[in-house]
Amino acid sequence: MESVVGTAGVLIPPPGYMEGVRALCDKNGIMFIADEVMAGFGRTGKWFAFQHFNVTPDLITFAKGSNSGYVPVGGVIISDPIAATFNERVFPGGLTYSGHPLAAASIVASIDAMKEEGIVENAAHIGEDILGPGLRDLAERHPVIGEARGLGVFWALDLVSNRETREPLAPYGGTSPAMAELGAEIKKRGALPFMNFNRLHVVPPCTITDAEAQEGLAILDEAFAVIDKHYTG
Template sequence: MAAESTYELDREYVFHSWSAQAALKPLVIASAAGSYVTDDAGNRLLDLSSQLVNTNIGHQHSKVVAGIKAQADLLCTVAPQHANAARGEAARLIIERSPDNMRKVFFTNAGAEAVEYAVRMAKQHTGRNKVLATYRSYHGGTQTAVNLTGDTRRWPNDLGTSGVVHFFGPFLYRSAFHASTEAEECERALEHLEQVISFEGPATIAAIILETIPGTAGIMPPPPGYLAGVRELCDRFGLVYIADEVMCGFGRTGKWFAFEHYDVTPDLITFAKGVNSGYVPLGGVIISDEICRTFAERAFPGGLTYSGHPLACAAAVASMNAMTDEGIIENAARIGETVLGPGLRELAERHPIIGEVRGVGVFWALDLVKDRATREPLAPYGGTSVAMGELVGALKANGVLPFTNYHRLHVVPPCTITDDEMREGLAAIDKALTAIGQHYEG
């Protein structure tokens, strides 16, 4: 009865995001622990979605729950103009894990707000209005963030008045540059970006924003040298380099930040999700010393009632400490190198419906195709298909809560997942891919 009531209340009163409301049949989640969630019927599902790729530390981590409870007993909320211990300590821990040029943290409630404020800082710092972003990207659902976004969710919201200019980032498997090697893709993508900057007018451009590794758009690690090339272009033309680490940061790739894999240093870093696994909503912007100096004697035009909320920051402190003390980030790197990556590549050897395997750490995607030779996607861009619907059903039937987008299956478990749990997930994926094998046409 409780489960029925939960479902009925949801359908009667809750308006869902990114959805036509009439056809929705949301899964009722009753509880969760570690790498698993339990639905209203008592079915235990291995969470290979990490919800929205944010429960990096897993569900109901005891130290984080305890940290939230202790903070609630002390101070539940306080206006952001006042200092509070949880916010100060969270900022300190974040700066300790950031590049040496980073000095301060501005806290937001989520990743989209972090992007909004990073862009505002860049525009104020440079006195310019345009921002460049890739087509294959997702930066959030608020007005600036959704206009920066490249995927189809931008289309109904884009009036062409936001100062956003889109360009093609590197993606060898579906290259926009007719490249045949990673080196060619990198070189041609950088040439393309330089041309866009030149034709748009460098003096009109405030920033380039990039997901270090695009997440929802397909988990596409950039080729060696690309981000260094972007950094050089930003330096040459006086642009702010914003690294969007909302999804790929805080352990997801086996490092604190994904840009650490590429030996580059951004000017602004946006974060959210993994900083406290979403236990209490939190995001933020990590700000370089140079940009901080812009606002040393000049008021920054922005703020949020819940900036640095004590409960959220207490969750972040407990989460970062647990990640350090328990080797959680190291576990994510090891799982990716020894279990998850090899396991997905082995599946690709047996299932031709897998066109490409991409990823690092616990951040992977399977690019599913109808035909390996033509690389025709298993579902159209911006849509789904019968095959993808059957895949989701088969995964749930085999005990897995999946994350799919268009023609891709994203495999993004918590950073805390064990070897045995990951092997359980790989076995379920194997069965589900077998179940939809008839949709392969090659």
């Protein structure tokens, strides 16, 4: 499972959920694989998103953030007990480019730079001090924002035409004139939105500065002012 689900809506597990999954896995002999491809390497304001919870996965999959995409790479971190299995027998797997030295070096260099430059701390700060308060403020002032949720530099806004019924501003699997207008208004002002059905994702780089995040929030504020007219609730 993704520790914080990404493309499907930046869904943060409620208190106790991850711990419950871990307990079920332990009880039934199931591997707990944390997919940290999107949430890992700083995005949620911790090195790994599962670290927001009281769990230890058996395997952690990673890719994108591990080297900021400088060269294509992905990998799996294997817990000690599972790794020990392969002290006794050969790991029966092979990939054309496994352990590619250039890709591996790009991860080491990226981790070094992230530590030296405090990138994970920056992502946490941006979430706590700029994006979190800023997006919640937008949600208070723009009725179409039904919910703002996220951690670090990993946020999504659920857009609704009615806050009470939570009627989505675009149907599941589709779009709507309101969503298309929102995207156009954001682009017009120089930002590139990621939208999925009735959601706007706010997922800037972990290196974003306070001023850039504030600039982004100001663009969203103006764009939402244009589409508030689509609120019918």
